[in-house]
Amino acid sequence: MYLKIAKKVLCAAICCTPTIVEASLPSDSLFLTLDRLFEWGVEHNLQLKADRIQLEMAEERIKTASSMKLPDIQIGLKGGVLGQPVVFEHGLSDATYPDTPDWSQNYAVDFTQPLYEGGKIRYAVKKAQLEHQAVSLQTDAHRAALKLDLLEKYMSLFSLYKQHEILSRQIEESELRLFDIRRMKREGLITNNDVLRSEMQLTRDRLSLTEVENNIRLFSQQLTILLGIKEDYLLKPDTTLFSMPVLLEDYEAYWEEAYRxxxxxxxxxxxxxxxxxxxxxxxxxxLPQVSLYASNTLARPISRTMADLYNNNWNIGLSLSYSLSSLYKNNHKKKESRLAVYARQNEEELQLQHLRVEIRTAYLRHQEALKEVEALQLSVRQAEENYRIMQNRYMNQLAILTDLLDANTVRLNVELQLTNARTRVIYTYYQLQKVCGRL
Known part of the structure; x- marks a missing residue:
């Protein structure tokens, strides 16, 4: 009677006592949903910050290229001392020194408006626009890769919490089992060997729990650094992820969407x-270049007569120029640019091949993970039943402790495998979303 009361008291004490992770890990925890994980991760990622800077630079390049359509306006001002001119009336003899002003001034305004540049300005603007779009697409690729990397760490943290839960329950049951074994030892039903082996198993479980706790701290720190929050936070993942729909669609649908x-x-x-x-x-x-030009010049003195007077003149007209040297200088550059197109098209075809492999791999891995969860759920039920049977047999002295501990180990391993399989389902689902361009 006394032993039954003591056993109930021990069970109540174990159930009411906080788990080891709650007692030993910091109490400053933060519940982290998947949406918040992605939001903070994208906001604080240094690669994406660099991409945003590149995007701003590309926007400025578009404005710079567009400004080439605007006219060129130059304002010039010259002023200086005029030297004494020397005039030779007969060959290089009979030099005379005419009177001239001592100062010269020149004020000029020049205006040039490009009318036709052979498409050079238009192609420069289009190039800047395409570069801007390319940077934006590269940012999307980096963002998807970042989300998948964050998810991998997040699911690892989730798996660690589930391992902690399983090991904590395992320790509670081991303590109860050890209580019963010690009672049976005092009653002379078993030898001290069973007590020692049970104590050793309990010690191993506690060491495993300590290792899991440390891993939780480490993965939490890694995520907090990536998310830009306090490193002291103990992150707790959202367990409702397991209830999200992760069904497979048709393979061709994935491929068509990925292609687009x-x-x-x-x-x-x-x-x-x-x-x-x-x-x-x-x-x-x-190609030829055509420009509209206009200028106005106010100068002093008059250059032909050297009279100390202001002279103003203006002009307006069209300028046509054509580089004959481009006929033989640009041939190799033209060929190089055409080869660059072929090289890019080849890279595109190569990426299509890689993409097909990635989609098929992600599709099969996700399918495999779903089937693994179904199989392991049945294995968990079988292991639970096997452990219950072996426990009853051991308590009735129909089995040895080794059989009971083996059954317990099998149950523990299967539960851990199921946890890992469930997290793998979530990861492979998002991996498939990434290769399809949805993430």
Whole structure:
């Protein structure tokens, strides 16, 4: 009777006592949802900050290229001392020194408006716009890769919490089992060997729990650094992730969407457009250039008579120029730009091949993870039943402690495998979303 009362008291004490992780880990915890993980991660990622700077620079390049359409206006001012001119009336003899003003002044305004540059300005603007779009697509690719990396750490942290939960329950049951074994030892039903082995098993479980606690601290610190929050926070993941829909769609649907939306492939297509635009830009150097020009000049003294008077003149007209040297200087550059287009198209085809492999791999891995969860759920039920049977048999002296501990180890391993499989389902689901351009 006394032993039954003591056992109940011990059970109540164990159930009411905080778990080891709650007692030993910092109490300053932070509940972290998946949406908040992605939001903070994107906000504080240094690579994405660099991409945002590159995007701003690309916007300025568009404005710079567009400004080439505007006219060039120059204002000039010259002033200085005039030297004494020498005039030779007969060859280099009979030098005379005419009177001239001592100072010269020149004020000029020149205006040039490009009318036709062979498309050079238009292609420069388009190049800047394509570069801006390419930087934006590269940012999308970096953002998707970052989210998947954050998710991997997040799911590892989630798995560690589940391991902690399983090990804590394991320790509670081991303590109860040790209580019963010690009672049976005092009653002379078993030897001291079973007590020692149970104590050793309990020590191993506690060491495993300590290792899990340390891993929780480490993964929490890694995430807090990436999210830009206090390192002292103990992050707690959202357990409702397991209830999210993770069903598979048709494989061809994934492929068609990836062909349209995958950021890396879209970036390569934009690079091909850039290369084609460069071909047109190189060709424009072999075309004539037409400009409208106008100028006004106010000068003193008059240059022909050296009279100390102001002279104002203006002019307006069209300027046409054509570089004959471009006919033989640009040939190799034209060929190089065409080859660059072929190179970009080849990279695009190569990425398509890689993308097909990635989609098929992610599709099969997610399918595999779903089936693994189904199989392990059945294995957990079987292991629970096996452990219950072995426990009853051991308490009735129909089995030895080794059989009971083996059953307990099998149950623990299967539960841990199920936890890992569930987290793998979430990860492979988002991995499939990434390769399709959805993440």
């Amino acid at each position: 939306e995958e950021p890396s492939l879209k970036w390569l297509r934009k690079q091909t457009e850039l290369a084609k635009n460069e071909v047109k830009g190189v060709r424009s150097a072999s």
